[in-house]
Amino acid sequence: MTNPSAAPVSTKFLNVLVIGANGYLGTAICSAFLRTNAPPTSFRVHGLIRRESAAHQLAMNEVIPIIGSLSEPDMVRTAVLSHSPVWDIIVTCTEPSRATEAAHWSDLLAFIQDLASESASHGVRPFVLWSSGCKDYGTTGLHGEKSLTPHSEDSPLQSHPIIRGRMDAALRVLEVAGAEGSDFTAAVVRATPVFGYSGSYYGAAFDYAAAFAGVFGKDDIRSRTLDFTSDEGTIMHGVHVDDCGEGYVALATAALPDDDRRRRIAGKVFNISGRRYETLREVGVALAQEYGFGHGARFGLAQDELPEAVSGHNCGLVFGWSQWVSSERIRNLTHWCDKRSLFSENIGVYRLAYEAAIEAGLDDVEKVRRRMAGNWGDDHKAAE
Template structure:
């Protein structure tokens, strides 16, 4: 009998990739969305749409009525970055509501794959070539930037709900590919500089060229969720934290040099100190090139055998640029990019 999974935020960037990964793995996959307008797109991907709102508790029973019993797994991919706790509280209420009939039926507790992020660890002393360079691991202390403090504090509390669920906490790095999410900032900045088209319009980079950038393709990230859900030893994954990251990191210099080449930027590349550029003249989104961080995923690889397969961002930048430009022609993707832009503004405001 096929296993069943509900993915929240199934029309979002990570959520949709995760839902598609479960479909490919043979799971009956339900996707929670707020608007019926997204239902046909999900159905076309063989994801069963379920319309309801996490932040409207009155709709939780309606969501429950559209799901099977037992429900094998729930994947949470949504958050409200700058007002984290109210959405988190409503999400906990929902997943407990969804888990209760499964537990009452005598079936195993649903596996809850809960998404946080590696920025919970904060900036590392992660500079390529430094003699003391080591990655963040799942045992590293959390030291998030202030805008993410609510997430870092509350996401770990998901383990308080082991009476009805088998929680697993995932901390992915930045992700790229397709519409590119936050990594769209690289394309946006480079395209603006290239459009100027003069010898004096080089790519200005107010960051150390050796800062570590660690990201992975969104499809590799999605496959990690499936690897955890399908692991035959539930006791090896439930109650655990897993980082999700590519097999190696890149550097700021590797990425921006690839951008200069890809976009034919005539003025080349120029590094400056952050204090040499006025904030209003800095085109880079916060936390994109100025958040050095190396996050190890050895635990995930050791326990599940998962590995990333997609080419690193700087090594196939042309491929990812084409995908980004194709995706942004889609109205739904444009709306997603507007949401990303609002998050960037929120980081600046905080």
């Protein structure tokens, strides 16, 4: 019998730095890199975070925590370079407060340029994946409209005012990375809304249905409908956060082997979206069934027709943002595909996960709840 240990093969580790590693998306990206192992190459994942309290959870998941703030450039530079002067991949997935975002995006780009310069001096130009979002394109029409077409990476940008700074920063990083003599290459990733686990903005859908159900007793709810103000044809195009994380890894692994392959990806924008969109009707009916509404769901109601108990649930960004997004570019170039169940297909499991996240007191849940209540203020610190 052959002893597999008789001819060991040394593993080559590629260093990955995820900035915002303890956030909802950052956690999924770290996990996706760690799941990817193509011997003799493997990823060693580092997570840059602001709070020391988040380090324990990262370490438990085999992510090397690095504590530092972008607002203290010398200290964070020293902390990161103490782990390695060479970085193969850098991923950004931070969310600054509105009050600090201008300084944040500037600090983030300067930090990446600094790390890239050091890494390039050791012979490695990092590949940067810079996170933005598909809300940069604005909305599309409703399901069934004759003029309906999906947003692609070439669609005009019509960003929501709340995240305009993020969009501008993404364009700036492509400009800097593409300049002659740049020490790094970059691609921008625009994902649709993500769901799963602690829910992200889809958690507001569960909160809304739960609040609506709470108006009625167990017997009464069987003769009731779950009501929405938005049109039933509103397009809800999401992707599971695990699939989204795999998309980042697909881009990174496709770009790394050689300069020719990197040129196909660097300097470009890539959308990440589910294999098909869902409609509010699909999601609304699934929510109604999950929460026990015996007469299904109704759509297009006036705000004053809803119970007072749900009046504080501002779910326009979830139920009222109609958008169909094409992700053919990443699918064609990397063969990435989403595998997890759509939101309406597995809503009971996603509800269980969300309620477990509430019970565990996860920060992600409270952050989204504050934003749904209209509070986008300084309490939303960057997930550095």
